[in-house]
Structure formats: C-alpha cells, structure tokens
Amino acid sequence: MGASVLAKRLLLFWLAAAATLLTLATGTFLYLREVQTQHYTEHLLGDAVQVLDSELGSEGDRLTAAGKAFIQQRGVDANLALFYNYYEANAGKPEIFDYPARELATALHEAARAVDADWAVVSGKPGAIAGHYDRTTFFWSHRDGETKAIAVDREGNGVEPDARKLAGLGFHADELHLETCANGSGIAIEWEGEIVRAGTGSIGRASIGRCLSAETLNDLEERTHFAIVIDSGNRVQSKSAPTGPVPVADAYAGPAPGQRWLGPARFTEIDGRRAAVMSVALVDGQSVGIVIVERDAAAEGGAGPTLIGTAIASLLAVTLLVMTAGLVYLRRNLTQPIERLREGAEQLRQGHYEPITGITAANELGDLASAFNEMTAGIQAREREIERERALLRTLVNTIPDLIWLKDQHGVYLGCNSRFESLYGATEAEIVGKTDYDFVSGEMAEFFREHDRKAMIKGAPSKNEEELEFADGHRELVETTKTPMRNERGELVGVLGIGHDITERKKDEARLQLAASVFENAREGIMITSPTGEIVDVNDSFTRITGYGRDEVRGRNARILQSGRQDRQFYQAMWLSLVNEGHWDGELWNRRKNGELYAEYLTIGCVRDDGGAIKHYVALLSDITAIKDHERQLHHVAHYDALTNLPNRVLLADRLRQAMAQSGRRRQKFAVIYLDLDGFKVVNDTYGHQIGDRLLMRLAAQMKAALREGDTLARLGGDEFVAVLLDLDDVQSSLPMIGRLLAAANQPMVEEGITLQVSASLGVTFFPQTEDVDADHLLRQADQAMYQAKLAGKNCYRIFDTEHDRALRGYHESLDRIRQGLMRQEFLMYYQPKVNMRTGAVVGAEALIRWQHPERGLLPPATFLAVIEEHQLSVELGYWVLDTVLKQIETWKRTGFTIPVSVNVGALQLQQTDFVERLQQLLNQHTGVHPGELELEVLETSALQDVAQVSKVMRACSDIGVAFALDDFGTGYSSLTYLKRLPATQLKIDQSFVRDMLIDPEDLAILEGVLGLARAFGRQAIAEGVETLEHGRLLLRLGCELGQGYAIARPMPAGDVPRWAAQWRPEEAWLLQRPVKADELPLIFAAVEHRNWVAQVESHLRGEREAPTGDHQSCRFGTWLYGKGRERYGDSLAFKAIDTHHRRAHERADELIKLKAGGQAAAVVARIGELHLLRDMLLADLEILAEDA
C-alpha cells in the first residue's frame, strides 16, 4: 500500500512528542507529592489528637452517668441515711450496719460493673462504707472492735485494700477530673459526687474511676494509626510508640479550641517520625505531657520505591499506547478510505445503491466520497418516487370498500382489488387471465357477461343490483356499476366494474317504512316536538283524541293542549324528569280542540343526537277519561251507600278521623249522633221492601237537608244512620240540629198513596272528652245513648253521660272475669316509646297492658290490676306479659327492628322464689331475644317493702343480663343506703314531679335532687310524664336527656311502633337546649316561681282560689329579682326588660283582680291571655339572661 510510508513518518513524530511530555509530567508529580505528604501527616495527627480528646470526654460522660445513676438510686440514699441518722445512736453495735453496708456494696458493684470501672467508693458517716477495686466489691464491717473488708459476692473475709490503694481513692473537689492512676502509672479519669438528701444535706459521697491503661492506648492506636505516649513521670504508651525520650510538652494552659481536655498541639519530629506534643492537667494541677507520633517508619516504608516503579511502568504503557494510536490513525485516514471508494464504485456498477461509509475526513478523499454518495442517492430517490406512486395507486384501489375489477372486451380479468379477491376467495394473480366461468355457475357468468356487454354497447356506466355469495358463504346485496374503459386513443379495451354493498341501506329503508306505519296506525296519539316544544308531527290517533288536525298543529307549541288544571310545579317536575332521566310518564288533564277536558296518560321520551343533545321529544298519549270515570264510580260505590247515596261506614270512619284531628286544631267540639229509626221494620214487613227502600231514600234526603253544609250523615245499614256535626262551640249549639233531625225523621210521607210515618231515636256523644277516646269509642257511646233513647220511649234523643260511664267503669271487674279474659286472650300489650330528647334516639319502650274487653272496650290497667294485686293471678298475668313481650321483641327483630322493652313487675311476682328461674326459662324459650333487650321495672315502693329480697333478685337478674329500673322514683322513701343496695340501672322519675315542675318550685327542687342522686350513684335517670314541649326543654336544661310521655308518644299497639320510631324526630326547640351550669339554676327556679304566681292569679280569676298576696317586690319571684338577681345580673339589659315585664304583670294582675271584684268575671277570664303574654316575654328574657351569663 502506498500509504504505509506516510504512516511510518507520522508514527515517529508521535513517539517523540509523547516521550517528552511524559518525562516532564513525572518530574512534577514526584515533587508535589513530597510536599503534600508532610501536610497530610500533620492533618492526620490533628485528627488523632481529637480522637484522644473525645475518648477522654466520652469516658468521662459514661462515668458521670454511672455515678449519677448510682447516687440517685432510692436504696442508696435510704441506706446512707440509715448510717447518717442512726450510726452514732448505735455506736455500741456497729455490726447491725452490715446489712445496709452490704446493700450499698451490691448497688456499687452493679454501677462499677456497668462501666467496667477500675475503682468505685461510697462513703458516709463512719467513712468508707463500700468500695470496688481490682474487680472485687467490698464493704467494711466493724465488728468486735476491728474492721474487716468483706467481699459482697461471697461470705467470708475479703482482702482489705492496702493503704496506698485507699489513698488513691481519695476524694477531690471536681465532679469529673483527671488524676494519676491509682496503680501509679499513667492517668485516670474519675467522677465523684455528693449524695444529698432533701432536708438533711450531704449524707455521703461516691466516686467512680477508670485508668487510661496501655490496652486503652493500644485500642486508640488501632483506631487512629498513631502511637500515643502519656508521660506523667511514669510513662504509659501504646505498642508502636518510640521507646526513647520524647519531647517535653509546654505547661498546660487550658484546652485547645474545640477540645475538652487536651492543650494545643505542637508538631515536631522524633527519629524522623512526625509527632504532636501537648499537655493535659491533673486535678492536683500537675501538667502531664502527651505525645502522638507516627508509627514506626518500617510500617509505612516502601512507599517511595513502589511509587517510582509504578511511574515507570505507567510511562511504558503510555508509550505503547501512543504508538498504537499513531498506526490506527494512519490506517483510518488514508488506506481505508481509498479502499472503500473502490468498493463503492463496484457496488454501484452491480446496481446496489449502498452509500460509501466511514470516510468522514474533510479532505479531498472525503469530498470525493460525498460527491459519489450524492450521485447514488439521486438515482435511488427517483426510483423510489416511482415505486411509491405505484404503491399508492394499489393501496387506493385496495382500500376502497367496494368491489373493483377490470375485464377486457372478452370478459377476461385484467385486475381487481382485495375486496374483490374475497368474493372469489382467490388472489388477484389467480383471478387475472380467467373469466367468470372459472368462478361461478355458467348461468351467473352469463348474467355478468350480459351486463358487461350492455355497458360496452351503451358506451356509458350501467347499474345493476345483484345478490352475491362470497367465498366465505355470506351474502351481500350489491349495486354494481359497469363502465366501459377506453385507451388514450379512444378504443374500447374493456369494462371497469364497481360493486357497492347496499345491504344495510335496504334494511334501513325497510325499518323506516315500518316506523312510519306504526306512527300512522298506532292507537295512541303520537306527537313529535322540537326541543322547545314546537310540534313537528302528529299521527291520526292524535287527531282523533285531541280534535286537532296535523296541519293545524304543526309548528305550534304543545302548550295549546294544556287545560290549566295542572299547576306550574307539575310542569316543572315534568321537565326536571325529562332533562334528568330522559323520560316522563303520568296522568294529566288536557283540553281538546272543542274545549272539552279529558284525562290522558302521557309518556314522553327524548330523542337525542349522537352528541347527546336533545333533538326531539316524542309523546305518546292515550285518552283515559273513560277509565277515570270508572275509577270514580268504583270509589263512589266503595264509600257511598247505594240506596241513599249517603256516605257508608267506610267513609264515616274516615270523616270521624278527620273530625278528631280538626277538633284538636280548631279547639272546637263535634257531635256524633247515632240514629235508629223507630217502626221502620213494621213498614218493611207490611208494605214490602220497595216501599221501605223508597221511604229510606226520602228520609235520608230530608235528614241530610236538616244538617249544615260540612256535616256528615252516613248510613250504617238497615235503618241505622250516624250524623257528625262539626265545629260546635258547646253542647247547646248542637241541639237545634238534633231537633231538626228528629223532625225530619218524623215527617209523614206518601208513597203509592200510603201515608207512612216513622220516628227516630238519637244517641249523642261529643268529642273531645276528658279521657282519650277513639272513633270506635265514640260510635259505641252514641250507640249506648241511642239505646237509652229507645228505652225512654223513642222519638227522642239522649246524650251519652261520660261521667256516669266512667263511674260505671270504675267498678272493678271481678277476679273470675279477669281470669277468663286471660284465658280468652283478651289482654294485649301497648308500647310507649322512651327516647333521648337531645339526640332523637329511641332508647326503648315500656310495655303497658290493656284489656280488650268485649263489652266495655279497651280498658286501662287501673281498672283491673288493683283487683288482682295481692292475688296469685297477678303472678300468672305477669308471666303472660313477659312471654308476650319477649314474643313481640322476636317478631320485631325478624323485621329488622330492634328495641329494648321494659316490663313492669309487681311486688308479689318479685317475691316468688322461682322468679329468676322462670325468667331464665322464658328467655331460653325465646332465643331470638338477647337478655339485654329486656328490662324490668319495679315500683320504688314495692322495692322498699323488702329491700333484701328485691336486691337479691335484681342482682340475680343482672347476672343473666336483665337490667332493672326503679319506677315512680321519688314516691317512696328511699334512703341513700337503700338506693345504694338496689342495683337498678335506671331511675324513672315519677310523673307527678315532672308534670308540675314548670309551676311548682318544690317539685322542681325534688326533680333536680333526684337527677343529682342519679348522677352521684351512676344511675341513668329518665323522666316520665313529659307532656309538653316545655317540659322537655326544662328537663334537657336540667341535664335529663331521657324522657317518656305524651309530648313524645302515647302508648301504641305493637304494630305502630316501628313506623313511629322511623319517623320520630325531637322537637326543634329541644335540639337547641344545653344543660345549665350550676350557677344558672336560680334562673330556672325563678322562672318556675313566676309561672307559679301566674297560675295562682289565673285560678283566682277563674274563681277557684284566693288571690295571691304580695306586690312585685315581695312576691317570691320579686324577692329573687331584687335580691340575688339584681346583685348578679343588675347590669344586663335583659335584667331591665325583665324588671319592666314583671312590674307590668303585677299591674295587669291587680287590674284584673279588681275587675273581678267588680263583678265582671267573664270579661276577666277573656283577658287572662294578656297575663300569659307578659309571662312568656318575661320567661324569654330570663333565658336571654342565662345565655348572656
């Protein structure tokens, strides 16, 4: 190769330059290293000094910690105190102190062993008491006039440390210091401290120390790689330290900066080894020299020669490297490029468009190569462009989803696309050159051929629909277009065929047709509107239903149909449903074109476009007017008597319920009149049913006419009617109507020429009554009164005497009748909920027994329990109640409703010896009931009859998980002792205190006291008789959260409880109450005082008692207001308002009392409301006062 000469020359040049540079670099490197080694050694020496200093520091810290821990041990302090306080008193018997000395020695042993101390001493009153030295712990025993050292870990004589050693254990002033080591060589670090007892002062001392031995120094040498010499006259040193004399350190003048013990270091050399010399001071002031020195040179030696060897080796390596690099350079830049150029030309000649690579040099060879490459690339690019266009065309034809093929004039395939390939299941190559006859039946091929020919003859595209079967078996309906192909000279060369799949399009067309047919033929009216409600289209049924023709409504808003019977909210709800859910359906009233209203069932759905926006609404409407009418008829039949068209029994019950609810709201009475015709049966029997029926119809009409609008006359059946007269101010105002009813019934009538006359007997009762009654009650009462009227000679009325009835009912049922009732299952349980008035939680229910007496109706327990109280039957009934309640709890639980129920247990039952056993049996029978879900209530008074027995039963019950409540709490005479003995979990505050707490300060005080008792004994308190919202509020303010009473719920049948519990919410006003603080209690008492006064005034004005005495300053509220009240709240604004209200209340009361005295009693009663108003304002301000405070 001609280039090798150039390569050799360049190699020589490279060698010379590299050798020169390497020589220079080696010299400089060796010089710099020598300088740096010296600095580096001193730096390392400095580090070693730091390590030594911190070693001393941490050793000191460990000793300090151990020493302090030792003197703070309670035993150490206590034992030293024994010596301090009693050693002299027992000077005659020093041996008894062996025990504490031994204790101290044991503690010292632990402390010394923990830090591996070389010695430790504790001393007190008689001097040294215990010591640790040479790995042995001693205490000094003084016995029989001599002192012996006794080792703690075994009995017997120890070796007494010699005097010199003891001297080494002397005490010094500093807590932590250095001193000469006790064995005389080197230095030691020692901690000492005084043992101080509060109140007494120092009672002893302790010291603990450790020598810096040769082993310690060897350890340090291993860590720092420097030898250490401590030269305290008697020198200690690490293993590699020089044995000859070392330089004398300067006198100690305090630690060097950053160090705790060692003085500043001076750097020097000993036998050619770098060294640092410094000093440290002992506790006696003596200065001790410390030398830290490089280890023996032999250990570090050999570094020099090794380094030079390494340097030479590196030089040789570099020289080799440079030579090789020179050769490589030449090859790359000259010989290789030329070879490549030659190869590139050869490749191009052979038709390969490979560019020449690897020639990057910017010289003539590089230029030549790139010109060559550009040339090659130009040729290649043109060829690729042609190829790309061809491929594009091919792709285009293959991508078109239609079938495409070309045939020559004779039907021979010239080409096709890939879709067409799938038709015949053959590749294009297989198809070209063949005809249809090669692929399909002759008949089919003929058909294709004919079509091709038609197109060629026509000279224009020709369309045809063909159903084709593809190679894979599926069929498509294809629209084929065949177009004659001509060459550039205009000569016919063949046919171009395009086949387009129209299967889906055909199906869509069919569906549209079907939809249009449904739209036209549907029985329901269909209306399509735009999103804004403009009608787009309607069908014929729409026209039939609404009367509007298609053209009349198109473009108009669907509102034209609105009847106005639905309000805005109705339509708003409809739109809301449409927008949110996409559809709406329901019934509504619309108006036909002729103005007639009709009921329609309407379904509206949205039609959305692909983007989800509403395009149309489609409404389906059917006329349901006829159905509605039918419903009304059914309703009428169900609620009205067919003969008289009067309300029947069902509707009557409904009206009664309404009347009872209204009566409560309007504070008005209403009357229930039971009406039975006298002598009607005779008419029926004599003249037949037809006449009788007609008479009934006319009587009904007349009696109805006798009543007012709004009153109800119902027919119960036969000749029995019931009238309900509403809104009566009093009993008297019903009398005219009763008279009219009697007259109407008594009017003679002529039917078929026969004059008929009957009369009526009426029984009347009123609502409300002093007792709680229901609709059935009212009817029974009226019925009873009606019988009285019959008995009294007919054609008259009798008013039901509630007082008389009550008196009658007061007679107790006989024992036998009750037993019978139990057998006939006439008893049932009602449940009154107990709640947490603050949280709204339903916490339980009390089970209350009722007697569904077949003759007397629902009886409360007072009417029958007293009879059997002392009788065994009460026990039987008691178990029946327990069983029923447990069953009920199970029934509820099965429906997912769980509530603890309390059951009242009588005294006699509790005294049964097997009570607990039977209770357990019952619980076993009702496995669905958890014992905690049953609670027993026992009257406080019965519990006190036999505290011992009852508390035993209570405890036994609570063992099986059943809790107890003390019922009617406060009515007995429970002493605190008894209460303590009765393990009841709940106290039920008797309702008498609760009921009157709003107006009776004494009751309030008792209530407050009971709540305090419950808190003190950790019992739960629940208030019975929460009758009004106000009761609840005050209870909550007193901190009583649990309640039971009419304000919450009346007792109810079991079936009503779950529903009630689900819907019950506490009163709003209750939610806001918070318990008062103790200092606000007087405010509550004051409020009650004032209520009490108003109540007194009121009952005086009603003529029930004397007027209360005292003016606004001397009444009880006044006494508080102008005394303690003023003192505490005098500055508050509310206080002034209260003062004003109070004065005005007294003025108004005085005025009314005077009027009453003047004989205007009725007018006065009407004005009582004014007093109430003033009272409520005052109470409101009192609450503000409490909140401000």
Added chain:
Amino acid sequence: MRFVPIALLSCLAFLAASALADEPAKKKFVVAFAQDTMANDWRAAQVRDLKNALARHPDVEFVFTDANGDTARQVQDIEDFAAKGVDVLITSPRDAELMREPIARIHRRGIPVILLSRRVTGTEFTQYIAADNREIARKAARYLAKRLGGKGRILVLQGVPSASSAIERTEGFRSEISKFPGIRIVAVRPADYLRAKAIERIEEVLSEGLGFDAIYAQSDSMAMGALLALKKSGLDPKKIPITGIDYISEARQAIRAGELDATFTYPTFGKEGAESAIALLRGKKLARKEVVIESTAVTRANVERVEPIF
C-alpha cells in the same frame, strides 16, 4: 300516687350538708402503715384487713407504703410518716435491730407505734401484736396425734429454715409430739413455704420409699403442693391426714372437699391493729403492751363459719 318524699329530702339535705362540710374541713385522724412488701399475699391481706377495719371510722384516714422488701426504705417510709405528722404509726419491721432506733425516736416524739407480727428489740414502742408460732405448732401436733390415734409417722414440710417462724413452728411441734410415744417424725423437709418445692419434696420422699401416715405442712401453700403431689402419684389425700397453717381460700376449698384435714389460722392482725389504733385515737390507754392472738383450728366442723384470710 304521690307521697311527700321526706326521706328523700332529708337525704338531699345530708348531701348538701356534707358538701358544705368540705369548707372548714374537720380534721381527720391519719393512721399510717409502713408495710415491708406488698409482693407477698399474706402481707397484702394484712394491709387490706387494716384498711377495711378502719373504713368503718369516717374520721380516720388510712395510708400505707410499700418498702419493696428493703429495710432502709421502710425506715425512710416511717420517717416520712413521722414528718407528715401521722396520728398512729403501724408497721411490721423488717429488721429488729436496725429499725429499733428509728422506731424508738418516733415513739419518743409521742407518736404511738403499733408493731404487727414482727417486733424490734427493746421496748420503745406502744404495742406489739402477734401470734404464737410455737403454740400453733403445738396445736397442730396435738391435732395430728389425736387424728392418728396416738400411733403413726409424720412427715414435716418446713418453711424457710432460717426464718424465725419456721424455726418456732418446727421446735414447738417437736416438743409437743415427744409427749406421744407412739408417734414419730419420719423426716423434716424444708420447702421454703413454696408450693412448687413442696411438690418436689413429696415426690422425693415417695421415691425414697419413706413411709408416712400424716403430713404437717407449716403453711397452706405447702399443704396444697403436698395434695397435688399425692394425687399425681395416685394416692388419695383423703386417707392421709394433712394440716396446714394460714387458712387461705384454697385451703377452705380443700377442707370442704375433705382433702385437707385442718389448718390453723394465722391472722393478719389487721382487725386487732385497727382496734388498738382507734382506742389510742379516742384517748384510751392500751391494757397490754404485747398481745398474742389466738389461732383457730379450722376443720370441716367450722369451715363455713370462719372466713379465710385471702
């Protein structure tokens, strides 16, 4: 039903009065007990008994300390009580000699000191209440001699041999049994008052083939251990008379079951200590400086009437 709840009101009045009484607090007497250690059940029961007995006196406050078995700490507890000015100090001194002077100093300061179950040397204290271990041992000896009908071999399970109680319980037993010629002690095996050791000792004796007809255990815990070991070896404890000392609940169960013949109460002196303290507080002089509490033998005859100590 509505009664005027007079009782209730008076209770409230009492509550109010006691609340008011806190203001000018009436001085309460303080009785302090410096206990050696609470880790021992018998000593814990001693504290409990004292506490319960004093709880009946609302004007007395009871406080106690636990020296954790450390004499120096018990001294310190006593000194702390004296510094606070307690009205009566009760203790059970751990060291008769060392604690003589600390207790004497407090006694000299006029604070009455009652010692329970253990005493200090000298007489500088107010009263010492204890039981007579020798007498208990003698009772046990007489009981077993009678049970065996004057003829038989007795195995002795001894407490900590160096403790004075164990020494006295052994010596008293030996001296009494020597009066019955037909009865002899076959072995005295120390079991340190521990159940586990008692089990080992019995197993040893059985494997050695040493015959015995009755067991005198110097504590109930050892007696219980003996029962277990016998049952494990297939022997019926009902056929071998066994007696214990202390009368703990387990012993009661065993007596009820007929497995333990008898045990001798070793009272905690809590009740007696409390009675002396109350007498001192009420200004009375104590009749005797040293009181020895009688031990009761508990057998099936009276097991239901006597309450165990714990």
